[in-house]
Each structure stands twice: as C-alpha cells, then as structure tokens.
Amino acid sequence: MTAPIPEAALEPIPEPIATGGSRASRATWRAFRKQPLGLLSLAILGILILISIAAPLLAPYPASYGTDVLKPPGGGYPLGTDALGRDLWGEIVWGTQQSVLVAVAASAIAIAFGTLVAVLGAYIPKLDAVIGVVVDLTLSLPVLPLMILVAALVGPSTSTIILVVAAFSWPEVTRIVRSQALAVVKLPYIDAARLMTRNHLWIIGRHVVPAVAPVIVVSVVVTASRAVLSAAGLAFLGLGDPTTWSWGRILYEAQASGAMVSAWWLTLFPSLAILALVLSATLLSIAYNDARNPRNHDR
Amino acid sequence: MRKRYPLLAGVAAIAVLALSACAPEAPPAATSTSTAKAGTDTLNIATTTDVVNYNPLVGNSRSDYWVSNLMYPHLLSMNEDGDRIPEVATDWGYVDETTGFYEIRDDMKWSDGEPLTAEDVAYTLNATKKDKPAGTLYGQLANMDSAEAVSKTRVEMKLSKPDASIVEGIGFWGNIVPQHVFEKAGSVAEFANDGSDGGWVSAGPFVLTKVQVGQSYTMDRVEDYPIVKGGTPIPAKVVYRVYPDVNAEILALQSGAVDAIANALPPAQVEQLKNTAGIKVEESTGLGYAHMTYNMDNPDLAKVEVRQALAHAADYDAIRKVVLQGQAVSTGSSPLMEVHGDYYDKSIKEYDFDVDKSRSLMEKAGYTADANGNFPVSFRLIYSLQDSVTSQWVQLVKDSAAKAGITIELQGTERNTYLAMTNAGDYDIYAGNFAIMEDPVTNMVLSYLPGGAINYTHVDDPELNDLINTASTSADEKERVKLMREAAQIVHEKVYDNIMYSQQLYFAHSDKWTGFVSKPSELLSIVNPVSLASASKTAK
Numbered sequence: 158m159t160a161p162i163p164e165a166a167l168e169p170i171p172e173p174i175a176t177g178g179s180r181a182s183r184a185t186w187r188a189f190r191k192q193p194l195g196l197l198s199l200a201i202l203g204i205l206i207l208i209s210i211a212a213p214l215l216a217p218y219p220a221s222y223g224t225d226v227l228k229p230p231g232g233g234y235p236l237g238t239d240a241l242g243r244d245l246w247g248e249i250v251w252g253t254q255q256s257v258l259v260a261v262a263a264s265a266i267a268i269a270f271g272t273l274v275a276v277l278g279a280y281i282p283k284l285d286a287v288i289g290v291v292v293d294l295t296l297s298l299p300v301l302p303l304m305i306l307v308a309a310l311v312g313p314s315t316s317t318i319i320l321v322v323a324a325f326s327w328p329e330v331t332r333i334v335r336s337q338a339l340a341v342v343k344l345p346y347i348d349a350a351r352l353m354t355r356n357h358l359w360i361i362g363r364h365v366v367p368a369v370a371p372v373i374v375v376s377v378v379v380t381a382s383r384a385v386l387s388a389a390g391l392a393f394l395g396l397g398d399p400t401t402w403s404w405g406r407i408l409y410e411a412q413a414s415g416a417m418v419s420a421w422w423l424t425l426f427p428s429l430a431i432l433a434l435v436l437s438a439t440l441l442s443i444a445y446n447d448a449r450n451p452r453n454h455d456r
Numbered sequence: 457m458r459k460r461y462p463l464l465a466g467v468a469a470i471a472v473l474a475l476s477a478c479a480p481e482a483p484p485a486a487t488s489t490s491t492a493k494a495g496t497d498t499l500n501i502a503t504t505t506d507v508v509n510y511n512p513l514v515g516n517s518r519s520d521y522w523v524s525n526l527m528y529p530h531l532l533s534m535n536e537d538g539d540r541i542p543e544v545a546t547d548w549g550y551v552d553e554t555t556g557f558y559e560i561r562d563d564m565k566w567s568d569g570e571p572l573t574a575e576d577v578a579y580t581l582n583a584t585k586k587d588k589p590a591g592t593l594y595g596q597l598a599n600m601d602s603a604e605a606v607s608k609t610r611v612e613m614k615l616s617k618p619d620a621s622i623v624e625g626i627g628f629w630g631n632i633v634p635q636h637v638f639e640k641a642g643s644v645a646e647f648a649n650d651g652s653d654g655g656w657v658s659a660g661p662f663v664l665t666k667v668q669v670g671q672s673y674t675m676d677r678v679e680d681y682p683i684v685k686g687g688t689p690i691p692a693k694v695v696y697r698v699y700p701d702v703n704a705e706i707l708a709l710q711s712g713a714v715d716a717i718a719n720a721l722p723p724a725q726v727e728q729l730k731n732t733a734g735i736k737v738e739e740s741t742g743l744g745y746a747h748m749t750y751n752m753d754n755p756d757l758a759k760v761e762v763r764q765a766l767a768h769a770a771d772y773d774a775i776r777k778v779v780l781q782g783q784a785v786s787t788g789s790s791p792l793m794e795v796h797g798d799y800y801d802k803s804i805k806e807y808d809f810d811v812d813k814s815r816s817l818m819e820k821a822g823y824t825a826d827a828n829g830n831f832p833v834s835f836r837l838i839y840s841l842q843d844s845v846t847s848q849w850v851q852l853v854k855d856s857a858a859k860a861g862i863t864i865e866l867q868g869t870e871r872n873t874y875l876a877m878t879n880a881g882d883y884d885i886y887a888g889n890f891a892i893m894e895d896p897v898t899n900m901v902l903s904y905l906p907g908g909a910i911n912y913t914h915v916d917d918p919e920l921n922d923l924i925n926t927a928s929t930s931a932d933e934k935e936r937v938k939l940m941r942e943a944a945q946i947v948h949e950k951v952y953d954n955i956m957y958s959q960q961l962y963f964a965h966s967d968k969w970t971g972f973v974s975k976p977s978e979l980l981s982i983v984n985p986v987s988l989a990s991a992s993k994t995a996k
Binding site for chain 2: 313
C-alpha cells in the first residue's frame with residue numbers, strides 16, 4: 158500500500174541549490190521536456206484531474222440501481238455494469254474525483270505539516286533532536302494496521318480517509334525535507350540573512366523554504382500517489398466512505414457481492430485507473446527530480 | 457447477518473440463529489442415495505471463517521455452528537417447511553401447564569462408547585441454566601426452572617409459568633453435550649472444549665480430529681449414527697477448509713479444491729453457477745427475513761405518520777428484483793410469513809412504494825417541505841458493512857426516500873461496531889436481518905414486547921403487549937393464531953417493524969457429490985448433520 162519513494166528523492170542534494178530565479182526553472186523545464194516518460198506521466202495526471210473536474214459532463218452520477226446486472230463491457234455500457242446494474246464507467250469517472258480529492262487533500266496536509274516540522278527542526282537545532290525522535294518513532298509504526306484501526310474506530314468517511322492518510326504520511330515528508338533543509342541552513346547566504354534581520358520567520362519563508370521547494374514538489378507527487386493507494390486499500394477493506402464513489406469502493410463492492418469471480422471488468426478497470434495515477438505520479442517525480450539536477454541541464 | 461450470532465444469541469433466542477439439525481425421520485429420500493454405502497471418500501467444504509469456539513452452548517459464529525452441529529445433536533430438527541421434526545427426541549409436549557417433557561431415542565451413543573441418555577439432556581439444560589453461557593439455548597430457558605431425567609429416555613422440565621413454545625424452542629435451539637465430559641470442566645460457560653485433553657466426544661455423524669487454524673478442520677466419521685439411514689455416515693471424512701471470502705470459495709469449487717460451499721451464494725452468482733458445468737445449486741426456503749425498524753425514541757419517528765411515510769418511500773420490488781435477483785419473496789410487510797402456515801395472513805399487504813403518499817403523510821404529521829421539496833428531517837440508518845446484501849439495498853432505500861423529501865444518512869460500520877450500536881439504540885433506523893424466525897409467538901415476544909432482546913423499534917404498545925402476552929401463555933394453537941394475526945395487523949398498521957422480504961438461499965456443491973439434504977437457513981443449509989452423513993460420491 159505504500160509506494161517506494163524514488164531513491165533519488167531520498168538523497169540530500171549536494172548540488173548548489175536553485176534558490177529561485179527563472180533561469181533555473183527554465184533549465185529544469187528544458188531538461189524535463191526531453192524526458193518522454195515524464196511528459197507522458199504529466200499528460201496522464203492532467204487527464205485524470207480533468208476527468209475529476211469534468212465528471213458531471215462525462216457521465217451521470219451512478220444511479221442507485223439498474224436493470225442490466227453484471228453486463229460485460231459493450232452495448233451501451235462502455236465498461237460494463239456491476240452487481241446492482243450500475244454503469245461502471247460512471248463509477249470510475251466519479252471515483253476519479255474522490256481519488257484526486259484524497260490525493261490532493263491528504264498530500265497537502267502532509268506536506269504542509271511535514272515541511273513546517275522539518276524546517277523548524279533544521280532551523281532550530283534544539284528542536285531537531287525531539288523532532289528526529291518523533292519522526293523516527295512514527296516511521297517505525299506499522300502504518301497499515303494503524304490506518305485500519307483508526308479508520309474502523311472513527312468510522313468510514315472521505316474526511317477520515319484524508320486525515321488518516323495525511324497523519325501517516327507527514328513523517329516521510331519531514332525526513333526528506335529535513336535532510337535538505339539541514340544542508341541549506343548552514344549555507345553562507347542564510348548566515349548573511351541572519352545578519353540582515355532577526356525575523357526568523359522571514360528567513361525561513363524567504364530563503365529556507367524556497368531552497369527546499371524542489372524536494373517538496375517531489376514529496377507532493379509521491380505522497381499523493383501513496384494517498385491514493387492507501388485510500389483504495391482502506392476502501393477495499395470496507396473502511397472507505399460507503400456513500401462516495403471511489404476506485405477502492407468499486408473493488409470492495411465487487412468482492413463483497415461475490416462478483417469478482419465472473420465479472421473481470423469490475424476489477425480490471427478500477428485497478429487500471431489506480432495504476433495510471435500511481436505510476437504516472439511516480440514517474441513524474443523521478444523525471445522532475447532528474448530534470449532539476451543541474452548536471453542534467455544543458456550547458 | 458453474517459455473524460450476528462454471538463450477540464443476540466446471548467440475549468435470547470431464537471431469533472437469530474439458525475439451528476441445527478438432523479432429521480431422524482427425514483430420510484434423504486429425494487436424493488437417491490439408497491445404494492451408497494459408507495465409503496472412504498473425503499468431503500471438502502469451504503467456509504469463510506475459522507472456528508473460534510468449540511463449546512456449542514456458548515454463542516458462536518457460522519463455522520463454530522457448522523462444526524459443533526456435527527458433534528452435538530439437538531432434540532428437535534426442522535424440515536424444509538420450518539416444522540419441528542424429531543432428532544434425538546422421539547416425542548415431546550406438556551404433561552401439564554408447567555411441565556414439559558421429551559422422550560428420547562435409546563440407541564444413541566457418544567463416540568467414546570458412553571450411551572447418550574436423558575441424564576445428558578437434563579444435565580445440559582440445568583448446567584446451562586446455572587452457568588448462563590452466552591448462547592442461544594440460555595435465552596430459551598427463561599421460563600424453565602429445572603430439568604430432570606425421570607427415566608433413561610424421558611426428561612421432564614418444570615416451568616416457572618405456562619409457556620406454549622418453550623418445549624419446541626429448547627428442543628430446537630439447544631445442542632446436547634456429554635455430561636461425562638463437560639461436567640469435569642466445572643462451568644459450561646467457561647469450558648473451551650478445544651480438545652486439549654484428548655480430543656472431542658461426539659454423538660453426531662462426525663468427530664473433530666485435526667485442527668489447522670486458518671486452514672482446515674478435519675472430522676472423521678463416527679461409525680454409529682442411528683439418525684441417518686443405514687446407521688453409518690457415508691463420507692469417511694469431512695474437511696472444512698477456510699477461504700477468506702466467497703469469491704475464493706467459488707473459485708475453489710470450480711477448480712475442484714472443495715466439493716461444497718457452506719455459505720449461501722451471493723444472489724448475483726446464483727444464475728451464473730447454475731449454468732456452470734460440474735456444479736449443482738441447491739435451494740433452501742427462507743425462514744428468516746430482512747427488515748428495517750424505526751427507533752421510536754427519536755421524537756420524529758415516534759409519530760406513526762413519519763414511520764408510515766418512510767415505509768411508503770422504499771421500492772421493495774426493485775430491491776427484490778435487483779439486489780436479490782428475484783431470489784426473495786414479500787411477506788406482505790408482515791412478521792408472519794407464508795412458511796408460518798396458519799399464522800400467515802394474506803389480507804396484510806405490502807406497503808406500496810408511493811412517494812406522493814409519503815409526502816402527504818409527512819405533511820399530515822406537521823412537517824412542511826422547503827423550496828427543494830425536502831422535509832426538515834434527517835434519519836441515520838445503520839447497517840453492517842459485512843452484510844453485502846443489506847449494504848446494497850440501503851442505498852436504494854436512501855435514494856427512494858430522498859424522492860419523498862426525507863433525508864436518510866447511511867452509516868455502514870464494521871460488524872462489531874454495528875452490533876454495539878444496535879444494542880445501545882444508537883440509530884434512527886436499523887437495517888438487518890434474522891436467519892430464522894420460526895416461531896411467531898416467540899418472535900413477537902422478543903421483537904415487540906418492551907425489553908425484548910430484539911425490540912429494535914423500542915416499541916411499548918399496551919394493546920400489542922396484551923395480545924402477545926396472552927398468546928405466549930395460551931396452550932390453544934387456534935387462539936394463538938388469532939392473537940398473532942391481530943398483533944401482526946397492529947405491527948403493520950403502526951409500522952412497528954418493516955419486513956422487506958424473506959430470502960431464498962442457494963448453496964453450491966460439485967456434481968461429483970449427491971445426496972445432500974438442504975434445510976432452511978444458512979446455518980443448516982446443506983451442511984447439516986443428516987445432509988453430510990447422507991452425501992455420497994456419484995457413481996462414475
């Protein structure tokens with residue numbers, strides 16, 4: 158249920174840090190454009206986001222039931238129907254919305270919290286020891302059983318899923334960002350900034366965070382794909398929101414109604430959707446990580 | 457309903473569980489096994505859960521029930537129509553108003569050679585009464601003071617007050633356990649009976665010999681089982697194999713890894729499996745029902761018009777047609793079903809699906825719809841996510857109620873949470889089902905009397921209470937029928953319960969085996985003792 162974080166994203170970046178400036182980002186974009194996999198991933202993610210926004214235009218919200226039960230793809234149902242005769246295409250389209258929402262919301266929370274903790278830790282050495290211990294502790298927890306426990310106790314709903322996923326994703330973000338931030342706060346220009354002002358928040362906001370922004374971008378994508386996997390996993394275990402369509406819920410209902418054996422389309426299509434989102438997110442983060450590495454930029 | 461058992465069982469009775477079975481006189485005639493002899497074949501059966509409890513007197517899950525039923529017989533069984541038939545008991549009834557009796561067979565033996573006598577029966581009843589194990593049988597014993605073996609084959613029970621259904625209730629719901637084994641353990645409520653002191657002792661067709669938790673439960677034939685035709689079970693072994701879900705079970709049956717599936721088939725798979733080569737599907741009558749109850753502690757739901765509005769805002773036909781694939785019948789929204797014979801009242805008709813009627817009832821109750829046509833009410837409906845059929849139809853209920861301007865908020869939870877919420881009355885609408893509601897009087901006592909174990913409506917209607925109380929002490933069957941019909945009219949009219957359908961169950965087995973005897977409910981299904989003892993491999 159957890160996507161491995163690309164190796165590259167874990168390493169502290171030894172290269173000079175791009176501290177803003179449009180020249181660096183233009184160089185990154187130029188390098189990125191040369192990676193077909195990255196572009197393809199970006200396109201797939203774009204399409205998924207588009208589908209989630211345009212869901213009402215693409216398919217009516219799945220009715221509560223239909224008369225054509227378990228029909229294979231074709232004949233008015235492009236992806237077939239489920240055990241209650243509902244159109245699978247509609248379920249997947251509306252499920253995209255929930256998956257994208259979970260991905261965006263859970264990663265936003267995890268990133269915001271994780272980055273804040275990481276930067277504070279790096280900037281205030283006294284806090285760092287405590288934060289390090291907390292992060293290590295949280296990372297060593299068995300995530301899946303805890304997610305199941307929390308989701309079961311609090312009760313299934315989309316907001317529960319988002320909070321649960323975010324709660325278990327931020328330490329990963331903190332770890333990556335912290336290692337980068339530790340390198341940044343020791344750089345001469347931060348010392349220079351300290352001489353200019355005693356407003357630490359300004360220093361953090363103006364200099365530290367922008368310096369770690371590239372790793373944050375990578376974390377966003379990875380955390381988002383992990384959130385989708387976790388949400389789908391929880392929904393498959395029956396701990397998702399039973400009233401909102403999600404890809405995991407389609408799988409869960411196929412399993413619960415015993416239709417998995419005969420109706421291959423009920424498992425194939427939602428799985429493909431999950432695969433598309435997770436794979437493209439992972440590839441995108443790798444491509445971006447490569448692209449922002451100055452070594453790969455044209456000289 | 458998959459596992460509602462433990463809880464309710466503790467409480468009371470009947471209601472939920474299923475039974476057990478064995479039909480002495482039910483020669484599996486339909487199944488032409490007359491030529492089959494005790495052989496060397498192993499019958500593999502798929503189940504979804506492990507056995508967690510080997511003591512039949514304590515509340516149990518499906519697998520517990522299936523396995524312990526093959527070892528600990530009941531006094532009475534049930535035939536396909538839901539009538540009680542002899543098993544260990546050959547005759548039963550009342551000596552006088554407060555004394556019940558059972559005459560039992562004299563040819564039953566425990567697998568260690570000890571005879572099964574009236575002493576075992578009396579011990580089982582008295583020990584259960586004393587130690588209060590959390591099982592269905594204890595719930596049945598409310599009006600029993602004590603039991604006594606007056607001869608080797610006759611047990612008499614002293615009752616604390618007249619109770620016309622207790623003899624059949626106890627006979628049907630209680631397993632008999634061996635006194636010489638259980639007595640040593642002290643309390644029957646605490647005895648694990650896990651075979652740790654030299655294995656199990658059985659008076660059924662099979663005895664458990666090997667347990668591999670998470671994988672299989674192997675049971676060997678008991679050579680002497682007089683209840684089955686021929687006196688010896690046909691399969692040499694029965695092995696329950698654990699598969700995590702019903703999809704895996706179906707695949708295992710198709711691949712030949714198991715010969716039968718103990719769980720009922722999901723409605724959507726029945727047609728498909730009927731048309732699959734190598735697989736046979738057996739039907740069994742529904743003896744239970746699925747229902748919604750409206751919690752009258754909620755001030756809105758305390759108004760009869762609101763309950764009626766809700767009752768008219770569900771499309772029962774669509775639920776039966778789509779969710780159950782037509783494998784269910786209407787009971788006319790009445791707790792008295794066709795299988796109850798004389799009790800069934802054809803004049804009680806199902807609530808028609810009519811959202812306009814719902815709206816006018818809501819207005820009559822004093823509610824005014826807003827600009828969008830929605831009334832200012834919202835009800836929280838609870839159901840178990842493990843119950844796939846209910847999980848599906850509650851969606852339909854929610855959508856159709858929305859058309860009538862009534863908001864229903866679905867709260868599906870994990871089963872144990874659901875049971876806890878049910879017991880705490882933490883719901884507005886409860887959706888669920890009961891496997892077997894075989895005795896109308898007992899059902900109504902539990903469902904509609906104040907304090908009843910399954911009175912989920914929290915109803916306390918003096919008129920209804922009178923009818924039920926009178927019926928429960930009446931020895932006259934005709935009078936009971938009349939009283940129950942009147943009670944059902946009240947329940948229907950005031951919507952103290954909304955019975956939606958009675959489901960037909962289907963069970964699948966390989967066509968390499970024949971001779972199964974299908975009985976009502978998932979607990980008896982085709983894995984009841986007589987059925988498994990009679991099953992044989994088809995001659996090739």
